Amino acid sequence: MAYLLSEHAERFDRSFLAAGEQKLADIILAALPDSVTPLRLTKIGVIGAIVAAAALVGCRWSPTWLPVFVAGIFLNWLGMALDGPLARRRNVTCRQLELIGQTNDLITQVLLIVMFGASPFLSFQSTLVILTCYLLFSAYNYVRTIALHARPMSYIGLGPTEFRILMATWPFVARAGGIDATAHDAAARLDTAFLILAAIGVAGLAVKAFSDARQIAAEE
Template sequence: MAYLVSEHGERFDRRFLAASEQKLADVILAALPDSVTPLRLTKIGVIGGVVAAAALVGCRSSLAWLPVFVAGIFLNWLGMALDGPLARRRNETDRRLDFIGQTNDLLSQVLLIVMFGVSPFLSLQSSLAVLACYLLFSAYNYVRTIALHARPMSYIGLGPTEFRILMAAWPFVAHTGGIDAATNDAAARLDTAILILAAIGVAGLAVKALSDARQISEEE
């Protein structure tokens, strides 16, 4: 996620939903019993991702799977977004658990993006294009965080939570727009639009990388 730093040294999260998410997270974390551990939340997030992925496949036969998909996305957010904050809240920070959480978060997102490609809502070509961009941006994010000792950046205000909301909303948008990845021309036009947006995104990342490289050079 990206931050702005004020003249007083305060950090502001630039994600669209950062403030709202923090308030909701605080309410949920305060209500969690002691039996709910950070590791258990991570497991809930993994289960949610698997449930959502299975529901996407189920949507090929019936749209009745859509509520299950949304529920899975919510569980995935609940586990992956709150396991770290819960650990810090209880002073139970552990590098091993942080590694497990980050890895499972990445793998769950990859699984969901790929499963969109076998759902009625996105072609495999488009899902692979989205996956390539997601992995590229994620990899650069980690490299940038290490090289610049900076907070993880967001992309035009989008972070993991915003990305999950987009995934949860897309099946409804696609269904309303009459998009069926297996049967009609609307899906082909969507493929073209996604490929163009992917190219623009990669070009923007290249510009950002050059800017960061210039910053590193100036600091040296």
């Protein structure tokens, strides 16, 4: 999305991997043939999310689905992270493409979060906590973008790409730690941990909102 960037946003709201991701994106975009369109990339991103979601369910019965899950996450990133830059590179940007891209990105992320609840890596309760936080942060992100005319913010250096990496690595962390959300005791401990993390995250968002409000007041 072609946002009007403020100096404040450029300096403080870039995610950890933004610079490296930009370089990688430029390499990939330069190699793409003309037959690959922004809309086609968006479709690839949606397909990747569906593949990853199906693999999460498959992991309930076999860990051999994990490579499929990672591949799906990669396809989701490839499509959703590059469709907008490709459109701008080819000067084919329009509001319709931006709307489709942003909407599909939101829907696919929600799908992946929800399907974690059907996997052995997160309980349904933990999934609801994460989903609530994700929607809260996303909603504030859009509000902030409009109010400050700034790029979408990252939170403590975490943007969409970092969030995808966290999703891709969590199943391996859970398996290495012997975490099985289908077991009642393990699920209860996991739920408590995520509730504490969510409370800290929401408190941080409240501080961020207060800071942004003071910035708007100072500029008026």
